[in-house]
Structure formats: C-alpha cells, structure tokens
Amino acid sequence: MLSSAIAGFVASAVLIIAIGAQNAFILRQGLRGEHVLPVVLICAFSDLALISAGIAGLGAAINAHPQLITVIRYAGAAFLLGYAVLAARRAMRPQTLDPAGKAPTTLRATLLTCLALTYLNPHVYLDTVLLLGSVAQQHANRWAFGLGAAVASLTWFAGLGLGARWLAPLLARPSAWRVLDGSIALVMAALGTALVVQA
Structure with a gap:
C-alpha cells in the first residue's frame, strides 16, 4: 500500500511541477497575497476529484468519445490565449503591476478564473484523468496510488501559493511585475497555440 502511495506521489509530482497556466496563476496570486488559500484548495480538490474520476473509470469513457x-x-485554447492577452496588457502598463497599488480582484472573479484555468485545460484531463487513472490501474492498491497523487498536488499547490510570499521582496518594483506578467503571457500564448496546432 505504501509503495503504491509513493508511486502515486511521484507520478503526480512529475506531471504538475511545470510552468503551466494553473501554476502561473497560483504563483501570481501568492505573490499578490490575494485569495491564496481558496485558490490552493480549489486546485488541490479539483485534482483529487479528477484523479478519483480517472481511477474510477472516467478515463476509459473519455477515450471512447474523443x-x-x-x-x-x-x-481551453481560446481561454488561454485570452488570458495571455490580459497578462500582456498588464506587462505593458507598469503602473498596474504593483500589487499594493492595484485594487484587489474580487474573490468571485478570482475563483472563476481559477476554475476556468483548471477545467478548460485539456492537459488536466489527459494527465490527471487519463494518464494517472491508467497508471493507477496497474497497482494492486489503486486508491492508495490516487491518495499519494492527491497529496503531491496539495503539497505542490500549497508550497507554490503560500511560499510565493518569500519572493515578494524581489518583486517589489513594477518592472519586476512587468517581467513576471510578460513571462506568464508567453507561457499562456504558447500553451494555447500548442493546443490548436496539436488538434
């Protein structure tokens, strides 16, 4: 059982520890210190739900309806490209990049963006539901594998969101936020374009 849980933890960690749309959003919220805990919880529980669905057989059902x-x-491509445009606009307007000088985003808007970045991203289904679900089926204790995978997600998202504040001194200047938002725009645009090209 423990070996299955460890295998799930490692498999999940390998998939989620990458610069993606969701991670970039969590990092930005963590740096701004805005609605961090709700965002982390939504991402972690979404992964838990998707991993569980994959283990329960949703992956096979999706494969049957490509x-x-x-x-x-x-x-997902449309949403990511739209988000890239917004990040690029923030990067070109340095006066809006200082988190202390910008009006906070509402909790509702933040959570809706987080949900969209999570569930409109096809990779979450390919990686979490299909891949992890398939790998879990190869373990005698598939639910222990799923638990390990879910713990990896929670650990990563919590570390990224809550640990981002340690980077805040490095990003105290608007120019640093310009670089961050510019990088986020490039990542989002690249992911959105890749989705269209690979279709």
Whole structure:
C-alpha cells in the first residue's frame, strides 16, 4: 500500500511541477497575497476529484468519445490565449503591476478564473484523468496510488501559493511585475497555440 502511495506521489509530482497556466496563476496570486488559500484548495480538490474520476473509470469513457477532448481543447485554447492577452496588457502598463497599488480582484472573479484555468485545460484531463487513472490501474492498491497523487498536488499547490510570499521582496518594483506578467503571457500564448496546432 505504501509503495503504491509513493508511486502515486511521484507520478503526480512529475506531471504538475511545470510552468503551466494553473501554476502561473497560483504563483501570481501568492505573490499578490490575494485569495491564496481558496485558490490552493480549489486546485488541490479539483485534482483529487479528477484523479478519483480517472481511477474510477472516467478515463476509459473519455477515450471512447474523443470528440469531448476536441471540444475541451479548443475551449481551453481560446481561454488561454485570452488570458495571455490580459497578462500582456498588464506587462505593458507598469503602473498596474504593483500589487499594493492595484485594487484587489474580487474573490468571485478570482475563483472563476481559477476554475476556468483548471477545467478548460485539456492537459488536466489527459494527465490527471487519463494518464494517472491508467497508471493507477496497474497497482494492486489503486486508491492508495490516487491518495499519494492527491497529496503531491496539495503539497505542490500549497508550497507554490503560500511560499510565493518569500519572493515578494524581489518583486517589489513594477518592472519586476512587468517581467513576471510578460513571462506568464508567453507561457499562456504558447500553451494555447500548442493546443490548436496539436488538434
């Protein structure tokens, strides 16, 4: 059981520890110190739900209807490209980059963005539901594998969101936020474009 849990932890960690749309959003919220805990919890519990769905057999059902992935792929690409435009606009307007000088985003808007970045991203289904779900089936204790994978997600998201404040002194200047938002815009644009190209 422990070996399955460790395998799940490692497999999940390898998939989520990368600069992606969701991670970039969590990092930005952590740096701004804005609605961090709700964002971390949404991302962690979403991964838990998706991992559980994959282990329970949703991955096989999605494979049987590939058109669902196509719809999700284009919707996700549109959202990511739109988010890239917003990040690029922030990067070109340094006066809006200082978190202390900008009006806070509402909790509702933040959570809606977080949910969209999570569920409109086709990779979350390909990696979490299909891949982790398939790998879990190879373990005698598949639910222990899922638990380990979920713990890895929670650990990563909590560390990224709550630990980002240690980087805040480095990003006290608007120019540093310009670089961060510019990087986020490039990542989002690259991910959105890749989704369209790979379709």
